[in-house]
Amino acid sequence: MTIATLGILTSGGDCAGLNAVIRAATDAAVGRGWRVLGLRNGHLGLLANPPDILPLTADAVRGDLLRAGGTILGTTTKGDPFAFPDADGTKRDRSAEVLAAIRALGLDAIVVIGGDGSMRLFDRLLTPAGIPWVGVPKTIDNDVPGTEFAVGFFTAVEVVGQALDRLASTAASHRRIMVTEVMGRDSGYLALFGGIAGGADAILMPEFAYDLDAVAAHVRRVTHDRPSPVLVVVAEGIKRPAEERRLKGSVGTAITEGLQSRTGFDARCTVLGHVQRGGSPVMFDRLLGSAFGARAVHVLAAGESSRMVAWRGGLVTDIPMTEVTTGPSFVRADSQLMRTARRLGTYVGGAVTTS
Structure with missing residues (x-):
């Protein structure tokens, strides 16, 4: 496999550290004499006419790009090319147009920076077409x-931890329960890591069933049944309490109201939302992005394709895409940090949920 022109794109939700990957992949590719084209707005840039591209050079990625949040290429979470929504509400397959644009641009290989959904999408799109990626x-x-670990995770953990630091002081001042809702639709890694780092008394995750009466009992126990500062972290993907499912508002608000009614303690909710995605990446995300971007180019230069770079056991490696396209990964009940949380006396729920 001979590569003269490399395409780079970001896909899915944004996070900190994406530009570090773009910088590293560009530098590594330019160092091999390759031309590099940034593909704007994920696959949507390839559906534009003409394709929306940004030429990338070593000079273009110098300076503060490593430190910058977001992605200079833009990204998208919309417009599945296999079922692309038209203005009239119908959907049609535009995947052939994406492939045609890739070939028209003369791209010999592509680096896709994305989450598990993006990996499944581009594996379905590029692998059968024989396009190295x-x-x-x-x-x-x-x-x-x-x-x-994935790029962007530790910056989000830092945001959650710093938010808990700030909420702890106001919780202490007013002797309140402070509930913090964090992202995590299917998996509770962010709630678990951020909650432990921020000293949470209870952490509720999508993977594990919880009992709000048990959470309230835990709160009363750690506070000796009198108003005291309490920190509770809630992943957005947990099930709402049964009695709160008809109420509007976030799941964090539902947990807050349920705890207040059960304990008699004043309670407040903070939904962190998109602040978890933005801002300058922490050092580990810069390191991870740099290592991943350089490794991705190395894998392609070695003639490999349909693989994902990965961090395993403190080493950067790469694995076949068949190990990736299995759906999202989940926090395991027997994981090291789950054991850590329990040893710290943190409420983390009970049995693993199956639905």
Whole structure:
């Protein structure tokens, strides 16, 4: 496989560290004498006429790009090319147009920076077409199978931890329960890591069933049944309490109201939302992005394709895409940090949920 022109794109939700990957992949590719084209707005840029591209050079990625949040290429979570929504509400397959644009641009290989959904999409799109590609995992949810950590995760953990630091002081001042809702639709990694780092008294995750009466009893126990500062972290993907399912508002608000009614303690909810995605990446995300971007180019130069770079056991490696396209990964009940949380006396729920 001879590569003269490399395409790079970001796909799915944004996070910190994406630009570090773009910088590293560009530098590594230019160092091999390859031309590099940034593909704007994920696959949507390839559906534009003409395709929306940004030529990338070593000079273009110098300076503060490593430190910058977001992605200079733009990204998208919409417009599945296999079922692309038209203005009239119908859907049609535009995947052939994406492939035609790739060939028209003369791209010999592509680096896809995305989450587990993006890996499945581009594996379905590129692998059957014989277009060489390598995936780079990124997500604040840290739920991409096959890698211990994904780009953007530790910056989001830092945001959650710092939020808990700030909420702890106001909780202490007013002797309140402070509930913090974090992202995590299917997986609770962000809630677990951020909750432990921020000293949470209870952490509720999608993977594990919880009993709000048991959470309230835990709160009363750790506070000796008198108003005291309490920190509770809630992943957005947990099930709402049964009695709260008809109420509007976030799941964090539902947990807050349920705890207040059960304990008699004043309670407040903070939904962190998109602040978890933005901002300058922490050092580990810069390191991870740099290592992943360089490795992706190395894999392609070695003639490999349909693989994803990964962090395993403190080493950067790469794995076949068949190990990645199995759906999101989940927090395991017997994982090291789950054991850590229990040893700390943190409420983390009970049996693993199956639905």
